[in-house]
Amino acid sequence: MGRDARRGGRLMVLLDALAAWFADPAHWAGPNGIPTRLLEHVALSGISMLIAGAIALPLGLWIGHTGRGATVAINAANLGRAIPSLALIGLAAPITAAFDPQLGFRVYPTLIAMIVLALPPILVNASAGVSEVDRDLVEAARGMGMRERQVLARVEIPIALPVILAGLRSAGVQIVATLTLGAIFGGGGLGNYLVLGIAQNDVGQVFGGVVLVAALALLVEGGFALLGRALTPVPLRAAEGGEHRGRALEGRAAG
């Protein structure tokens, strides 16, 4: 009984600190204000996604379409997955520092690590999504006189789209969450609240940062889910029961 009360009391203290931190107008302005840090976080995530997508999407689609280099690419991607992100940022720091001592800290090591982090899910999903498209369908497309590029653009990508988008979504969520670590190396973003908060023993700031990162990650997840729904061709939403509903409503001709 007493223990529960103590626990409840601690939770209340935490929530109070969190509310106080969010309520303080000083935390909503300046270079360490919530809008600035949020913007930094979003911008860094966005840039990492764009670069990772620009590398992994075409490569993944090509691998899926041709079936060439699949093993090599997927093993390389899994290797990238196996290295902890913090170690990756640490590894990237001396490399960027070698070009310019200033770059060793600030955002560049983080950016590199985030790109490496995002490559595997995008690459693996793009190649698997495309290679799993029914080969008979692909041959029918070729047999009707589609060029390879048309086969990819008109048949393989539209059908693989849900899988491709799932890869992007998973990459996006991982980036938003992991980018937090970049603050240790001076990378900016919402992670600064965690690093500073721990250093200053400021519970409100630590949990404020946690809440913001979590909310952003959920937003990315939800955003991609909606995008996926909007872009997936109607009949391919079968996983949601669309096909069966369609059949039941349309009433097919006999035979």
Place this chain on the structure above:
Amino acid sequence: MFADPKVPSSAGRDATGMCAATVEFRHVSKSYDRRDGPAAVDDLTFTVPAGSVCVLVGPSGCGKTTSLKMVNRLIEPTGGQILVDGTDVAGEEVTALRRRIGYVIQQVGLFPHRTVGENVTTVPRLLGWSREQQRERAEELLGLVGLDPARYRDRYPAQLSGGERQRVGVARALAADPPLMLMDEPFAAVDPIVRERLQNEFLRIQAELAKTILFVTHDIDEAIKMGDLVAVMQAGGHLAQFAPPDEILARPASDFVARFVGADRGLKRLSLSRIGALPLHQAVTAVAGEPVGDARQRSLADPFPFLLLIDRAGRPLGWLPDRDVPADGIVDERLAIPASPLLERETTLKDALSMMIAADVQAGIVVDPAGRVLGLLTMEALGAAGRAGAAGRAGAGAALRRAERRPAAARPPAAAP
């Protein structure tokens, strides 16, 4: 070499544009193992005249599908040439070549993310037809294959039955009015009843369009039914025999062909021929309810041991054994054995035989469309027809079959299976 498919002939473009190409295989080979391994296709040489259906048939692994795919170059031959209307396909730009050749596969291969209408106009879209032309063409073709455009155009393949999908697959292959169609086991994935219907409709459409068609199947019955020419292939990609169906059945070129077409090839042959102009035995008849006259004498004089009772309009009522025919008085219909089976000129000899075996009196009564007796088909006549090639030799048989397809073409498109 083909009519330019890019220019659909003005507004009145109909589906009956007659254009067909000759296909010639010249010593075509395909081997996958370079060191004298078993060839997938071995020195294939034959010519399919424009407008005819050539069926490639054989057991699995005989290279029939490989042969088909070499025409539109999904597979490249390792030797020989394939000429379409005299032009070597190897020298053609591959996508342009494929857009001029209709292609239907067993699994249909409809694009699941495209509507029926969009699927049908795949090739016209690749050829850059206008939206309006595509729309018109889709309507026309869906109508041709017996699917109501208004009902089906905006559906997705997942909402269709197997038979409907096959129809859409055929419509899609016909979209750019190709002079040549390749069909790889197009009806293998549907149940036997739907298959039979699709086959009949295919023959109806082919009678109308007269395309050149290469058709792959492993089913000898389908080959005999669909083909003007049948290429029987055997393991190793050898061409065992290339001939019209009747000749394959009448004179198999080897033991392999004889085994492949089956011990019932005599029956299969009968299914190729109709009663048509076969000589009929003149029946001895008497009108029921009227004085019998000299019927008993006439009947006894005739080798066939039954008298046929007819009504005043000449329609058959029943059989009377010669010995039961009264010498005078009125012929009583109630004594007669029921008259069966009734056959028409269009009945196949196989069906005639089947009905005659089941009947009490083993002779078929051939009647005209009004039901009046034309004459009798006896077992002896049927046997003679089977031995001799029935309603004519191979060439005539094919011509007969084509003539049979014509009246079917006049039927309105049947409802979707």
